[in-house]
Amino acid sequence: MATKTGLGITRSQLEAGRKKVAGLLKAATLEDLYHKIPPEIAALLGAGSVRFFRRDPLTDELYTRNRNGGRARETPLSSDPSSVVGYAAMTRKTSFAWKRDPTLDVKLYVVAVPVLSGGEVSGVLELTHGTKDTVIDEERLKIFNELVLLVGKRLQEILEGTVRATPYDYLIESGAMTSDSLRKAREMAAKEGRSVEHILLTRCGIDKVALGRSLAEHFEVPFSPTPSDRPVAPDLIRKFSPEFLRTHAVLPIGWKGDQVE
Structure with a gap:
């Protein structure tokens, strides 16, 4: 009879799960790091949830993306001690905290590990333990850290090979607008003799900071949300x-x- 690990699965099942995550990461896109990889890690480790936060080098904020229907919405966090994720990014160290679930009146243990790429903090992976009122065990933590290293390696590969194809790719990926609404904005700009940026700001309700981030990512230049x-x-x-x-x-x-x- 196969011996089970502390995760409640056999060694062969654990190794198969690791290989599956590693295989998915080899071809993972940035969107996969938000939506596809975390559930696989959570399933392997028996976690309540796993979330990926990417650090924005322009603002130093951390963003995770959540699916809401067919659209992706961003949830921002500051790189400061106000959250376990922010603290991990700020200190570049694995951080731990208790999180109370008000609906069930239980405490859940949370681990946040900084994702390094090229020696810099590029994001954070947050794991919420699946067992209430229980600290995460050493075996889960060890495997989680190993997987975070793989995520960091893949993220570095993605960032090194990524150049925004258009100045508005970020707006579409963040869910601020759709490809169809961008097409209509371009048509409107051409018809009225205005810049696309003017139409996005005045007719499409695009936030000026979001547009600035999108342009900065495409042209690979710094952007300040508050030039003043x-x-x-x-x-x-x-x-x-x-x-x-x-x-x-x-x-x-x-x-x-x-x-x-």
Whole structure:
């Protein structure tokens, strides 16, 4: 009779589960890291849930995506001690916390492990234990950490090979708009002689920060959600005419070597 592990499955079943997750990760997309991989990890470890949070390098916030009908909605968290996920990202260390389920009046143990890619924190995987009022055991924690390393490796591969095909890919992936609504916005912009960005902001209800993030990801440039917080060199501004700045919608803020930033 096969000996069972602390997870309630045999060693061969555990190894098969590991291989399945590793195999899925080899071809996983960024969306798979949100929606496909976490349920597989949760099933293998007998967890109540597993969630992937990606760190936004522009704002340092962490985002997970939840399916709501046919649309994906983002849930943001700050990289600070207000949550176990934020604390793990901030400290770059595995973090633990108790979470009370108000509907069942039970406590559930939560583990958050930072996902590293290229030596930087690119996200966090959060595991909520499936057994109430119980600390996660060492065997589950060890396997979870091993799988987090694989997720980090795959995430690095995805990020290294990802260049946004259009300036609006982020808006579609985040559920802010659909491909069809983008097509209509482009048609409207062409008909009225306006920029697509103008139509998105004034007719489609797209948030300015979301649009900025989308453009920044495509053009691979930094983006500040609150430009007023950035110091601006007055002598640099005077080197450009107001017409040039308005036409190109840019605000030079300083020098980076011999180049304007």
